[in-house]
Amino acid sequence: MKTTSVKTATKTSANSMLVLGIESSCDETAVAVLLRTESGDIHILSSLIASQDEAHAPYGGVVPEIAARAHMQKIEGLVLAAVQKANIEFKNLHAVAATAGPGLIGGVITGLMCAKGLALSLDIPLLAINHLEGHALSPRLTDHCPFPYLLLLVSGGHTQLLNVEGLGQYKRLGSTVDDAAGEAFDKTAKIMCLGFPGGPALEKVAKNGDAGAISLPHPFKGKPHADFSFAGLKTATARAYANFGVATKKNKSDLAASFQRTVTNIVCERTERAMDMFKRGQPKGVPLRFVVAGGVAANQSIRKGLETLCAKHGFALIAPPPIYCTDNAAMIALAGVERLAAGYSDGLDAKARPRWPLDEKSARHNPASGSGRKGPKS
Ligand code: KG4
Ligand code: ZN
Numbered sequence: 001m002k003t004t005s006v007k008t009a010t011k012t013s014a015n016s017m018l019v020l021g022i023e024s025s026c027d028e029t030a031v032a033v034l035l036r037t038e039s040g041d042i043h044i045l046s047s048l049i050a051s052q053d054e055a056h057a058p059y060g061g062v063v064p065e066i067a068a069r070a071h072m073q074k075i076e077g078l079v080l081a082a083v084q085k086a087n088i089e090f091k092n093l094h095a096v097a098a099t100a101g102p103g104l105i106g107g108v109i110t111g112l113m114c115a116k117g118l119a120l121s122l123d124i125p126l127l128a129i130n131h132l133e134g135h136a137l138s139p140r141l142t143d144h145c146p147f148p149y150l151l152l153l154v155s156g157g158h159t160q161l162l163n164v165e166g167l168g169q170y171k172r173l174g175s176t177v178d179d180a181a182g183e184a185f186d187k188t189a190k191i192m193c194l195g196f197p198g199g200p201a202l203e204k205v206a207k208n209g210d211a212g213a214i215s216l217p218h219p220f221k222g223k224p225h226a227d228f229s230f231a232g233l234k235t236a237t238a239r240a241y242a243n244f245g246v247a248t249k250k251n252k253s254d255l256a257a258s259f260q261r262t263v264t265n266i267v268c269e270r271t272e273r274a275m276d277m278f279k280r281g282q283p284k285g286v287p288l289r290f291v292v293a294g295g296v297a298a299n300q301s302i303r304k305g306l307e308t309l310c311a312k313h314g315f316a317l318i319a320p321p322p323i324y325c326t327d328n329a330a331m332i333a334l335a336g337v338e339r340l341a342a343g344y345s346d347g348l349d350a351k352a353r354p355r356w357p358l359d360e361k362s363a364r365h366n367p368a369s370g371s372g373r374k375g376p377k378s
Contacts, residue, residue, distance in 0.1 A: 016035060016036060016037045016038050017094045017095070018033065018034070018035050018045075018086075018092050018094050019034050019093065019094060019097055019127075019333045019337045019340065020034075020082065020083070020096045020097070021033075021034060021096075021097045021098070021129075021329040021330065021331075021332035021333025021334070021335075022075070022079070022096070022097070022099065022112075022114060022332065023098075023099050023131070023327055023328060023329040024098075024103075024110050025099045025104065025108050025157075025327070026107065026156070026327060027051070027052040027053070027062045027070075028049050028050070028051055028052065028328075029049070029050040029052070029074040029078055029111075030048065030327065030328050030329035031046075031079050031081070031329050032044060032048070032082060032328065032329035032330040032332070032333045033045040033046045033082050033083060033086035033333065034330060034333035034336075034337055036338075036341065042140070042141060042334065044141065044330045045087070046081075046082045047082075047323070047324075047328060048085065049323075049329070050070075050074045050078060052067060052070045053196070055067075057195070060189075060190035060196050061186060061187075061190065061196065062104070064104045064105075064106055064107075067106065067107050068106025068107050068109075069106075071106070072110050076114070079114065079118070082329075090118075090122055093122060093124055095119075095124050095126070095336060095337070095340050095345070096115045096122070096124060096127070097126075097332050097333055097335065097336025097337070097339075097340075098111045098112045098116075098126075098127075098128065098129065098332065099129055099130075099131045099134065099332050100112050100128035100129060100346075100350055100351065100352055100353060100356070101130065101131065101354060101355065101356035102130070102131060102157075102354060102357075103131055103157070105352060105354045109352045112352050116348050116350075119348065125340060125345035126345065126347070126348060127335070127339050127340060127344070127345060127346055128350035129332050129335045129339075130335075130356050130358055131327075131332070132153065132158065132160075132170075132356075132357075132358040133170070134331035134332045134334070134335045135151075135155075135158070135293050135331060136162055136164050136358065137164075137167075137338060138291075138320045138334070139151075139291045139293070139318050139320050140338075141324050141331060141334050142324060143318050145289060145318055146289075147164060147165060147166045147167075147169075148163060148165045148166070148282070148289075149290065150173075150274060150288075150289065150290045150291070150315070151164050151290075151292075151293065152267070152291070152297075152306070153293050154181050154182070154292065154294040154296040154297055154302070155180060155181075155182050155294030155295045155296060155326070155327075156180060156182030156197070156199075156294075156295060157182070157183070158175075158180050159175065159176040159180045159181045159182075159230075159294075160172060160174065160175035161173040161226050161271065162359070163277075163281065164291075167338050167342055168342075170359050171359055171362065172357070172362040173273075173278065174226025174227045174228065174270060174273065174274055175227060175228065176229065177228070178230060178231035179230040179234060180230070181228070181230060181263060182199055182294070182295055183230070184233060184234045185198045185199040185202055185296065186198035187234055188202060189201050189202045191241055192205075192241055192247070192255065192256065194252075199295060199298070199299060200298070202256050202259065202260065203256075203260065203300065203301070205252055205256040206253065206257040206259070206260045206301075209250075209253030209254040209255070209257030209258070210257060211258055211260065211261035212261075213255070213258055214240050214254060214255055215258075216233055216237060216240070216258055217232050217236050218233075218262060218269070219232050219233065219266070220266075221269060223273075225273065226270050226271075226274040227270070228266060228267075228270050230263070230266070233259070233262055237255065237258075237259050240255055241255060260299070261301065264299075264301045264305045265305075267302055267305065267306070268302075268305040268308075271290075271306065271309060272309060272313070275290070279313070288313070288314055288315040289315060289316050290315035290316065290317055291318045291320075292306055292317070292318075292319050293319070294326065295326045298322055298325070298326075
């Protein structure tokens with residue numbers, strides 16, 4: 001169990017809000033308690049994450065049934081621990097927020113049902129949160145990041161570019177038409193027998209490799225839209241690996257480095273298109289902010305590429321701390337508290353949704369929109 005630093009709540013004033021958040025959409029069971037003060041300041045009182053990496057490692061990827069069972073085993077204990085760590089009592093909570101999608105349905109149902117039970121028994125509002133909204137708002141947990149900003153969400157389940165205009169106002173500028181970037185890292189690492197999770201394992205092997213050694217495809221290069229594609233790159237990398245016959249250590253390093261450089265180039269080139277689109281919609285002189293979230297943002301090659309891009313186009317780069325960049329419940333509690341403060345809540349009949357685009361209009365009308373590990377997520 002990973003634990004983040006906590007501040008201790010003593011008491012809440014009349015208009016402050018205490019919200020418990022639950023996240024269970026993939027392979028992390030997470031529970032957090034968040035305090036929003038009267039003046040709108042955010043304090044993370046507890047944020048606990050139980051990772052399932054060990055359970056999935058033998059399979060080289062997330063196994064939905066194993067994930068669902070692990071969520072069921074962990075969730076009650078985590079809820080109790082998060083409340084205890086926050087130094088509050090259940091009766092102090094003003095609302096409970098849970099991821100209601102998109103994600104692996106067994107996990108989503110587990111978290112959402114737990115939240116419904118709490119809401120019913122404590123007689124407090126329920127907030128059924130879109131997991132992507134949690135990621136979209138995550139820079140506001142620690143960085144006081146005002147709207148609007150351009151967001152690149154790049155993880156194992158999602159790769160998309162969003163104009164975050166305000167609470168509930170998300171305009172998708174681009175997304176993957178097949179695999180997510182992290183999924184491509186994981187699948188490529190599995191093919192090359194590098195271990196799980198694949199992203200960090202591949203980055204380590206790539207350190208000693210020649211990134212120019214093997215030429216790999218760059219889908220959509222030069223296209224005016226901001227969509228991504230990684231499936232062809234993954235297949236080309238698998239073919240190059242098979243062509244080695246018995247791969248040497250050097251072969252592996254060179255291929256990993258070439259793959260990583262190609263993903264970096266794809267991510268940066270597509271982001272540059274989105275920056276153009278974002279800039280066109282902003283009045284002159286408005287500060288430009290670019291936020292990167294998701295596990296793949298930890299990759300140093302991609303991070304450096306994005307830093308260069310931001311400097312070139314005049315964007316301030318904001319990256320939430322890694323613990324809030326990857327899947328966590330603090331971001332779900334934040335989406336909950338922001339929605340509650342804006343007067344929203346959901347009924348106990350709120351549905352778990354395996355697929356739930358954040359920008360439904362864009363998902364319907366964008367012809368490049370396809371499906372990835374969790375369907376058309378964006
Ligand atoms: O955001 P996250 O923790 O969970 C979701 O997928 O929602 O992201 C996990 C993904 C995995 O695909 C993992 O391989 C990838 O992020 N990842 C990386 C690195 N660290 C994690 N990919 C490339 N380089 C890394 N250093
Ligand atoms: Zn996520």
